Amino acid sequence: MPDAIGTGELPAALPLPIDITVRNAELGVNLVGKAARLDTNGLIATFPSEVRESTILFTTLDMRSIKATARGLIKVRTQQSLGENAGYEVAADFLELSDDARQKIERLLGRHTEDAPSGPVAPPVQTFAPQPTFRAASAQTYLPPVDYQAVREQTERRQYFEPAPLRGQSKATTSTRFWNSLGVSFYVVVILIIVAIFPQGRAAELYVWNHVSWAVSRMWYWANHIGNVQLWGQSPN
Numbered sequence: 001m002p003d004a005i006g007t008g009e010l011p012a013a014l015p016l017p018i019d020i021t022v023r024n025a026e027l028g029v030n031l032v033g034k035a036a037r038l039d040t041n042g043l044i045a046t047f048p049s050e051v052r053e054s055t056i057l058f059t060t061l062d063m064r065s066i067k068a069t070a071r072g073l074i075k076v077r078t079q080q081s082l083g084e085n086a087g088y089e090v091a092a093d094f095l096e097l098s099d100d101a102r103q104k105i106e107r108l109l110g111r112h113t114e115d116a117p118s119g120p121v122a123p124p125v126q127t128f129a130p131q132p133t134f135r136a137a138s139a140q141t142y143l144p145p146v147d148y149q150a151v152r153e154q155t156e157r158r159q160y161f162e163p164a165p166l167r168g169q170s171k172a173t174t175s176t177r178f179w180n181s182l183g184v185s186f187y188v189v190v191i192l193i194i195v196a197i198f199p200q201g202r203a204a205e206l207y208v209w210n211h212v213s214w215a216v217s218r219m220w221y222w223a224n225h226i227g228n229v230q231l232w233g234q235s236p237n
Contacts, residue, residue, distance in 0.1 A: 011037035011044055012109050016065065020045050022057035022074070029057060033087070039109065040102050042093040043074065050088050051076050056095065063108050070101035 017034040020043070024030075033047035038061070051057070053076050061070040074092040081088055097105075172180070195201035 011039040011042050013037050014108070018064070018108075019062040021060040021062070022047070022051070024055060024057050027052075027055065029055065033090075035061065038105060040094065040097060040105050042077070042091065044089065044091050046082070046087050046089050048087045050081075051079060051090055053078060057092070059092075061101075061105070063104060066104065066108055068104045068107070070097075070104045072097040072101050 014036060017036045018038070019032065020035045021032050022029060029051065031047045031049055031051070033045045035043050035045040037044040055076045057074050057076065059072055059074045061072075063070065072094050073096040075095050077091045077093055079088050079090040192205065196205055
């Protein structure tokens with residue numbers, strides 16, 4: 001390993017290897033491997049395929065132990081084969097690494113002890129509980145029954161006919177019934193006049209009218225002689 005990496009100082013060894021993804025669209029490189037050594041200066045990782053030296057790769061470090069992801073640019077310094085079907089071990093240096101990614105790497109290595117309290121600072125967020133706000137704006141002032149009562153009062157004041165079952169006014173007023181009856185009568189008269197224009201329709205109307213007039217005349221007669229009704233065989237004569 002020292003022959004492949006050189007005489008420089010090795011990156012810090014990790015307790016558990018982390019996942020690493022490298023990409024270079026121009027060279028068609030897209031590999032996933034494991035990084036066993038890592039610090040803010042460089043890394044040593046194992047990939048299933050060969051990567052040429054001096055290749056610049058966009059790198060993503062998946063640090064699951066601290067639930068963080070770091071990204072940066074690395075440049076392959078050296079590489080060596082680990083044997084048949086064992087992959088390649090690559091040593092690379094960071095060319096570009098943001099402050100956020102640097103802090104995550106140092107936290108992974110346990111070096112960022114001064115920032116450890118920054119994690120527990122989250123509990124003060126609990127003091128920013130929304131209870132006072134919700135208590136101040138009481139939901140009782142926006143209860144639906146208040147609106148329903150207002151709608152019900154407006155509906156009860158309506159004076160026109162609304163036959164729908166969900167409407168408040170379900171009984172027609174006297175004026176509404178009068179005008180509706182007048183309109184129905186007018187349309188009935190118009191229809192009878194149109195039917196009477198034709199001989200067959202006029203004959204049918206006369207036939208119906210004769211039977212109706214006969215029935216009315218008999219009803220009128222019995223209405224005037226209702227007290228004189230006698231059964232057959234009970235006549236005094």
